[in-house]
Amino acid sequence: MVKTPTPQTQKLSKVEGTKDRSNYLRQPVATEIYQDTNCFTEDAIQILKYHGSYQQDNRDNRVKGQEKDYQFMLRTRNPGGLVPPQLYLTLDRLADEYGNQTLRVTTRQGFQMHGILKKNLKSAIAAIIKSMGSTLGACGDVNRNVMAPPAPYKNRPEYNYAWEYADNIAALLTPQTGAYYEIWLDGEKSISAEESPEIVAARQRNGNGTIVHGTEEPIYGQHYMPRKFKISVTVPGDNSIDLYSQDVSLVVITNDQGELEGFNIYAGGGLGRTHNKEDTFPRLADEIGYVDKEDVYDLVKAIVATQRDYGNRFDRRHSRMKYLLEDWGVDKFRATVEEYLGKAIKPFKPLPQWKYEDFLGWNEQGDGKLFLGISIDNGRIKDEGTFKLRTALREIVQQFNLPIRLTAHQNLLIYEIEPTLQPKIQQILENCGVQVDINVIDPLVRLSMACPALPTCGLAVTESERAIPGILDRIRALLNKLGMDQEQFVIRMTGCPNGCARPYMAELGFVGSQAETYQIWLGGSANQTRLAKAYVDKMHINDLESLLEPILVFCKQSRQAGESFGDFCDRVGFDAIREFSATYEPAITTEELAQINTADEINSIATTSETTRVSKHRPRISVKPDVYARLKEFATSQGKPLTLLVSEVLDAYLQENSQNNDD
Structure with a gap:
């Protein structure tokens, strides 16, 4: 008989109480959304995150004695970064109607809109849902957007499997509460919520304690996860999604015929930390093992259940699954997951070295069509001066009805492009000042x-x-x-x-x-x-x-x-x-030399060229050996180059004496 894990009762944080009282993410958002205020209460702010929004205030507009400039960031959920053309055009329109006239690609392959007012939040979310999009679970203590390589290689089946399973795992772990549609669509469930029977069956399978019975949330339960949870699906060698930074990363394993066999499993990555809190730290995911394709959904549920039941729910700084891996070690973690799974996890399969790809510029899909990767500075899609990226993307999507894939590096790919359309698309981009030649873009x-x-x-x-x-x-x-x-x-x-x-x-x-x-x-x-x-x-x-x-x-x-x-x-x-x-002496320009006091402090320094280096053949500042040793020791303790420390001290000394002379 397979053992069912029995987690111990934990002391809960204040946020856990807020989740408990929310009636599966309904309250107090469902009530406060209709109140004539510019902001939500603290409890509502916590629950609003699960619906895909953060309450913010624009600090540039703060005025002492006046109410903060409250506004809302809205984040979309796009498994594998997919943005269908109708959804993109809706988001572009909403950015003008309700937002700050920009869209921003996130590092998890979604979109963010900033500047939405509370009174417009319901209309914005409803429009996204009706355009086959979603914001549910884009934030909050649930599984976040499931990532996958954005490259649309139609002649490489492993990429298609990555997309397929990113979609399916996202569906499997989507919150099941009716709150989302009740609040934002007045109870009307969108057609986009239809699910495959395979995913429905996988969600309902009990395993060995993976299901929480008698709740609206069979996988999460009434308290959801201890903290946010992040999953990616990728292919061997492709690290375009930062797989080591994820709570769980699955790697597609195919046979020689390109047929899916199963998945390698990584777990325990995460990067968030707090300054001066040494018990918080970034961590890379560990190799856990391999499962056959038939077991992958149950495996994902088993890992989620392990973190759900054993993750720290009292100290939110220590609640990510990386700390469970760090505290337990891989062997204990694997053994607990196996108890939920009901079988042993197989040994990890060999993999090639990982490589980062960004897929920018013009590329072939492998089926005769093209895709175009566009570099976006910090993900911000905007029109500014002669640079009109928003205009260019809107025209391309409107004219040619092309889908988009967002990348984990805040860029985007337009794909399914017929070769005959390449000159037309290139012309639109050039007219809008958008550069797609990767040889021109500064690599930094x-x-x-x-x-x-x-x-x-x-x-x-x-x-x-x-x-x-x-x-x-x-x-x-x-x-x-x-x-x-x-x-x-x-x-x-x-x-x-x-x-x-x-x-x-x-x-x-x-x-x-x-x-x-x-x-x-x-x-x-x-x-x-x-x-x-x-x-x-x-x-x-x-x-x-x-x-x-x-x-x-x-x-x-x-x-x-x-x-x-x-x-x-x-x-x-x-x-x-x-x-x-500590011993490096930097290049000095003639402009910098003109600012140096000579007289008592420095012997003359030759300035025979526009930029010179103080070398051992030229005079320099000298100090006593014991002073130099003390300076070097202090610079090391401060983590600063010696020249920087000396410059700061001299600058402070000169400023003080300059003030004394003025007095």
Whole structure:
């Protein structure tokens, strides 16, 4: 007889009580949506998330003594990133009617609309549902949007299987409460809610405790999940969806004839953390094993049930499944999943190395048709000046009725394009100032991501989306100055430590810690298979160049053949980077030299060219050995290059003396 797991009773957080009182996500949203107010109460805000919306306030518009500028972000659920043409046109229209005239591609292959007022929320959600879309479960303590590689390769069956099972798993784990249609469509269930008998049967199978009987939610129960839950389905070698960052990743395994046999299983990934809370951390998913295709839905339910019943429901900072894996270890986790599944999980199948792909530019589908990948800076679809991406996409979808796939890197693919349409589509894009030639797009921009952050995200402590264009320009200028103009690496930025743009997988990650100040992470891999590590806890954005320059020069001088920036940082380690940075003397321009006080502090420095380096053949500042040792020790403890520390101290000293002289 197979053992059924028996989880212990836990102390519950306040949010768990809110879920318990909600009557399966109905209240208090169902009542408050009709109240003549600009915002919801705290309990309603928590439940509203399950319906796909976050209450926000625009901090740019805050006025002391006045009510906050309350507005709502609405997020869509698009398994595998699919956006049918009629849904895209509806979202584009809603962005004008109710939103802030932009759409934003998320890092989970959905759309976000910002700026919706409470009085328009019901109309917006109803329009999305009637256009075969959904926002249900796009937020909240449930399974979020199921990801899959966006590439529409019709001659590679494994990609079609990934799409199929992403759709099916999304349907399997969709909340079953009637609240969504009751509130937003007045009880009228959309035709899009029709399900396949296979999925209905899979949801109802009990397994060994996977089903919660006597509830509207057979998989989730009345308290749903301890925290958000994220799943992806991909194919061997394709890491376009950051598989290691997911709670569960399934990898399609086919035979030599291209027929589906089963799935490899990864579990326990997750990136969110909290500054100064060492028990919160990013974590990569572990290899769990393999299941035959006949068992995959029961396997998914078994993993969900394990997290549902054993995940931490008291401390929400410790509620993601990654902490269960970290606390238990893989063996105990696997054994518990097997108890729910009712059979053993098979050994993991060998896989090729993972590679990041973005599928940009013009590509062949494999069936005679084409698809086009369009790079979108930080996912923001907008019209601005001569750049009119929104206009271009609207015209293309309206004229040619083409579907879209959103990517995990905030870009999109238009597909099912007849070759005869390529010149017409290209012309529309050119007329709107949209560049699709991947050889023209700066690789730093192409590989970067940023979260929205200020002014709308309530968790943001500093800028991200609005800051990163200028930061990328500065990094590119620094690379050009150092003779590294061909350099490219993955840069990701967030306005807080929650990690929405996955900075902890980047080669260079910026994580907001306070106003204009970021924690710097280094050493992730270009293919997103390795975590970065925190290099500096707090770097003011004005110190960007002085921090990065010695690291880049060290990389240029000491990297191995073909080694990426992230791989270099990981190989040599932070001790070596700090040691090099402590003794590095940066390039000095004549403009900078003009600002240096000479007289008592510095001997004359020759300036025979526009940009010179202070070398061992030229005079320099000298200090006593014991002072240098103390400076170096203090710089190391602060995680700062020695030159940066000395510059800060001298600058403070000069400013103080300048003020004294003025007095």
